[in-house]
Amino acid sequence: MGFYEDLGVQPVVNAAGALTRVGGNLISAEVLEAMREAALANVAMDELQEAAGHVIADATGAEAGYVVSGAAAGLTLAAAACVAGLDPAAMDRLPDTAGLKNEIVVQRGHRNSYDHALRAAGVRFVEVGYLGYPGAGGTYAWQIEAGISERTAAIACPIMRTPGTLPLPEVAEIAHRHNLPVIVDAAATLPPRSNLRRFIAEGADLVVYSGGKALGGPQASGILAGRADLVSSVALQQLDLDVRVPTWSKRDLIERGAISGIPHQGIGRAMKVGREEIAGLVTALRQYVAGDDDADAQRWQRMLDHIAGPLHDIPGLNIHVHCPDHQPIPQLWLDLDGDTLGFTAYEAVGKLLNGQPRVAVGEQQGELGRIVINPLVLSESGAEVVRAQLQRLFNV
16 A cells, blocks of 8 residues: 555545446456466567467457456557458548448447447447337337448447347348458456356457456456458557568568558557556466356355445335346345435445545435445455444444
């Protein structure tokens, strides 16, 4: 904690999940050691990315993989790859997409604040389907078909629980019938571990995962997995290519006519990934694949039971455990009666975050009078702090 103390920044015990605003997940000693080792030597970054890509491909069942600087960067690069392909002139123009295939079809029920990352590549969305399922309808296959034109670069299908939207396999079937790729935002879909391979198996052409959430990798990292040709386009738009043809390690792409020349400093240049992040992400991915969902769930439940222990029978507080059926991370839901307790859920969030020590809890259901304890990032010692601070909050 010496570094934080030197800057006057107080650490936070994170019981809110792997949220970016509180630093994401904690990383293991093995991941830290891999990053330290990587930092002590230089390396050809294209070779390192290619080697890391093999690990990602093995873990996801994709043709190829790439380490990106977070899931949002992965989405921007995915869109850029679908627009530019292996055309260096198109790469050089992005995000100016005039005259290029610059539309992405998306179901209205799939629009979300994170899809700004796709639009950053210069594309515009063509929204299809209805909102208000079931009474006002959802999305029909013919609506996706009708949204496709000669300007379509891809179809976006983020993994969201939105009733009435068409599932990925059906979207992929439509897209592939029109020779279009499908981009999947799967940033926060882990666990279960099976989701690492599920979306490629269901027809996705590019899938993005966060590296700093359940994987336990560096916060500024992510995974992009998918078709080899699209991943090649990503690499060409992200790597430092201030090189010359006679010495370029990938000059065979020019010699065999796959690309007409070397693109320089593409749209992904601002999203570069360091060797340290690549080493950390690969190590974290291997650790995660070797782990077990049931063992994780049992550990998380033990921590929640320990936290909840002294909180039962408090007037104005209702406690129950919720475990989403699509993601086996048990959560402790604390429903607060503000009139009885004398403070609201949002005020409780503030009290915990400004306490000593500081604790971050989930506030996404605060308008319902609820705070959420998510154990994804918690250590055993962190759970002890959360228990103690909740006892102080509720005077028990």
